Amino acid sequence: MELCVIPGDGVGIEVIPAAVRVLQQVVPDVQIQYADAGWDYFEKNGTPLPESTITLAEQCKAVLYGAAASPSYPVENYYIPGVRLRRILKTYANLRPTRYMPVPTSRPGVNLIVVRENTEDVYVGHEYTQDSGRVGISEKVVTREATERIAHKAFQLARRTGRKKVTIVHKASVMTQTDGLFRKVALEVAQEYADIATDELLVDTAAYWMVKNPARFDMILTSNLYGDILSDMAAAWGGGLGLAPSLSLGDDVAIAEPVHGCAPDIAGQGIANPTASILSVAMLLRHHWRREDDARNIEEAVYAVLSEGDHTTDIYSEGAISTADFTDKICSHLNSK
Ligand code: NAI
Ligand code: MG
Numbered sequence: 001m002e003l004c005v006i007p008g009d010g011v012g013i014e015v016i017p018a019a020v021r022v023l024q025q026v027v028p029d030v031q032i033q034y035a036d037a038g039w040d041y042f043e044k045n046g047t048p049l050p051e052s053t054i055t056l057a058e059q060c061k062a063v064l065y066g067a068a069a070s071p072s073y074p075v076e077n078y079y080i081p082g083v084r085l086r087r088i089l090k091t092y093a094n095l096r097p098t099r100y101m102p103v104p105t106s107r108p109g110v111n112l113i114v115v116r117e118n119t120e121d122v123y124v125g126h127e128y129t130q131d132s133g134r135v136g137i138s139e140k141v142v143t144r145e146a147t148e149r150i151a152h153k154a155f156q157l158a159r160r161t162g163r164k165k166v167t168i169v170h171k172a173s174v175m176t177q178t179d180g181l182f183r184k185v186a187l188e189v190a191q192e193y194a195d196i197a198t199d200e201l202l203v204d205t206a207a208y209w210m211v212k213n214p215a216r217f218d219m220i221l222t223s224n225l226y227g228d229i230l231s232d233m234a235a236a237w238g239g240g241l242g243l244a245p246s247l248s249l250g251d252d253v254a255i256a257e258p259v260h261g262c263a264p265d266i267a268g269q270g271i272a273n274p275t276a277s278i279l280s281v282a283m284l285l286r287h288h289w290r291r292e293d294d295a296r297n298i299e300e301a302v303y304a305v306l307s308e309g310d311h312t313t314d315i316y317s318e319g320a321i322s323t324a325d326f327t328d329k330i331c332s333h334l335n336s337k
Pocket of ligand 2: 228
């Protein structure tokens with residue numbers, strides 16, 4: 001087993017090595033290779049994602065990716081390396097589960113997963129300005145091929161993991177040609193999975209239900225932008241962004257990546273919550289390497305440590321421990337098994 005590890009920027013440098021420690025605890029012979037990407041690397045070298053990183057990722061077929069700091073304005077030659085890497089590796093399905101966690105910030109009864117199309121929509125980066133910068137235009141791309149692929153992935157995952165209902169989320173009422181196509185194709189694919197219930201919601205209504213009654217959801221199947229936003233909302237019910245894992249899956253390749261970004265407000269202090277990255281590694285073990293027992297052991301260790309009241313400052317400040325101490329607790333829990 002080989003893993004290409006890309007810590008990236010900010011808290012990525014703190015939480016990704018913590019997740020590597022936990023992985024090494026359960027799979028001592030895993031081959032770890034570190035690689036560069038991100039804003040800091042771009043500032044020094046002029047590219048956010050060097051060829052050497054792409055080559056290593058392609059060779060390993062498994063990546064653990066932290067986060068990259070990306071400015072909210074155009075910078076020449078910069079692009080978001082994570083989004084590019086997902087496209088290059090063809091990890092077309094992004095799985096973002098949220099479930100109740102034993103912390104006061106989590107909501108009992110929640111157990112849902114957002115399955116997000118990971119390669120197209122407005123994230124293709126076809127953007128330009130006209131009229132001397134007075135008009136900004138973005139292309140939203142939805143294809144039958146990518147929609148069929150993500151829909152099959154979602155329904156197969158629902159079957160494999162015992163989920164009962166898939167909610168297709170879109171805004172086809174406004175974007176009839178793009179979201180309309182996503183909706184039509186997803187509903188067609190749903191017909192092939194008669195054992196799984198299907199319903200649909202407009203994305204704004206889905207956001208409302210995500211706040212009002214998140215237990216309404218089992219699996220959400222949606223496009224790239226809505227999946228990004230709804231999964232951050234869902235993460236709040238799982239205890240917060242510090243605990244929210246994700247996995248970008250292709251047919252024989254996967255990127256484990258926490259939902260959160262590089263958290264500049266807390267970076268460099270050694271206080272970030274490594275749980276999101278650790279649980280992303282558990283997802284890699286389960287869905288890509290097919291090592292269910294190892295995945296479950298990690299999840300149980302995280303659950304046990306949180307249940308004992310150990311926590312980082314994002315959960316609550318009183319009695320909070322550092323990233324390193326929290327990771328130690330998880331490792332010693334795994335060790336004691
Ligand atoms: P963020 O996810 O970095 O932070 C949002 C809030 O959650 C902050 O208050 C932060 O302190 C907290 N948080 C996030 N991760 C945490 C952790 N592990 N432990 C404890 N608290 C945590 O989102 P924000 O602030 O909007 O974006 C910051 C930068 O990250 C931006 O440059 C953005 O472009 C980038 N970003 C990168 C992503 C990626 O590379 N995959 C994903 C999301 C944002
Ligand atoms: Mg996001």
